[in-house]
Amino acid sequence: MEIRWLEDFIALARTRHFSRAADEQNVTQPTFSRRIKLLEEEMGATLVNRQTLPLSLTPAGEEFLRLCEQVTERVRLTRERLHRLVEEQAQRVLLAAPQSLLSYLLPDWLATYDLQELVVPYLRATSWLLPDYFQALERGECDLALCYWPVERCELELDTSAFHYQVIGKELLVPVSVADDSGRPRFVLPGSRRSPLPLMAYHPRGLLNAAITAHLARQPDATHFNVVNESIQTTNVKELIGLGYGVGWLPQRVAQKALDDGRLVRAGEVRWNVPLEIRLYRHRNRQHSGLEALWERLAQFEVPLASVSPSPGDPS
Known part of the structure; x- marks a missing residue:
């Protein structure tokens, strides 16, 4: 029937x-x-x-x-x-982002713009390298990619001509270590040839590694490291640093609570901080009404609302 x-x-x-x-x-x-x-x-x-x-x-x-x-x-x-x-x-917009941005930035950012019902995080993307995000945008697997981007000159070997972006915030990569008994960092930059610092590094093909490497190359003092671990995830780097295995760079948003309560301390002066932008990318040819409405809404804000600034206790 x-x-x-x-x-x-x-x-x-x-x-x-x-x-x-x-x-x-x-x-x-x-x-x-x-x-x-x-x-x-x-x-x-x-x-x-x-x-x-x-x-x-x-x-x-x-x-x-x-x-x-x-x-x-x-x-x-x-x-x-x-x-x-x-x-x-x-109408919904699928957004890909690394784990640190997904955990420490995205919830507040969505709430600020009242986008919780419109934007859906794409959880498969949390372990991607930077080229993976642009390939996913190219094939329509996601609508937006939220990613870190170096402020300073950095060779990424990535063609972004097919994409639009908006800067939605700023970030700092800060070198951190556990403290010794006197409250000073157990591992202090820049290290020495005789005593290289154990480094919790990022994936060698990842953006964070490229940004850190380019920044260190511009410093007058050479750094000396012994890379003991490489990871895509900032949470993995943070955990190993917190266990006292070495020094490493963390996004300030990721490290701030541990810095505030003394579980981590700065491992170097301000000049070792690596400035980053937080960019939101979309493909030029990917269009639907929800994405267009979101993009236009964000374009109305001239000053990025998501930013970090040095805390009062930063070394200088």
């Missing part, structure tokens, strides 16, 4: 005429009559009194009509709800 058969029966009950009901339902009269007959066979009862003029419904037909009206109304309401859900899904 099909829903349209129930709609046929409702039309017949309303018009009391096979030909007019068939016209309303946009089918030929023989096809319409055959459907009504199939309904009667399915229900095991005569539903239409064909001997009256205009025709009438039998008592079984009157009962069946009430069922048809209930079922078709529920289907109509459900269809409307599903349509609204599809529209809402089409």
Whole structure:
């Protein structure tokens, strides 16, 4: 039994005429009559009194009509709800971001712009390297990519000409270490040839590693490290630093609470901090109404709302 058969029966009950009901339902009269007959066979009862003029419904037909009206109304309401859900899904924007931005920036940023219902984090992206985000934008796997970007000159070997971006904030990578018994950093930059510092490093092909390397190359003092671990995730770097295994750079947002309560301390002067932008990228040719509305809303804000600044206790 099909829903349209129930709609046929409702039309017949309303018009009391096979030909007019068939016209309303946009089918030929023989096809319409055959459907009504199939309904009667399915229900095991005569539903239409064909001997009256205009025709009438039998008592079984009157009962069946009430069922048809209930079922078709529920289907109509459900269809409307599903349509609204599809529209809402089409409006949503899928955003890819590294784990540190997903945890320490995105919730507050979404709340600031009231975007919680519009933007959906793409959790598969938390362990991607920078090129992965742009490839995902290229193939439409996500709508937006939120990523760190070096402020200083840094060779990334990445073509971004097919993408638009907005700067939504600033960040600092700060070198940190656990403290010794006197409260000073156990590991202090820049290290020496004789005593290289154990380094909790980032993935050698990652943006954070490139930004740190480029920044250190511009310093007058050479740094000396023994790389003991490499990781994509800042949380992994933070955990190993916190266990006392060495020194490393963390986004200030990630490190701030541990710095405030003394679990970590700065491992060098301010000049060792690496400035970063936080950029939101989209593909030039990727368009839908939700993405366009979000992009236009963000463009209205000239000053990035998401930023960090040196805390009062920063070494100088």
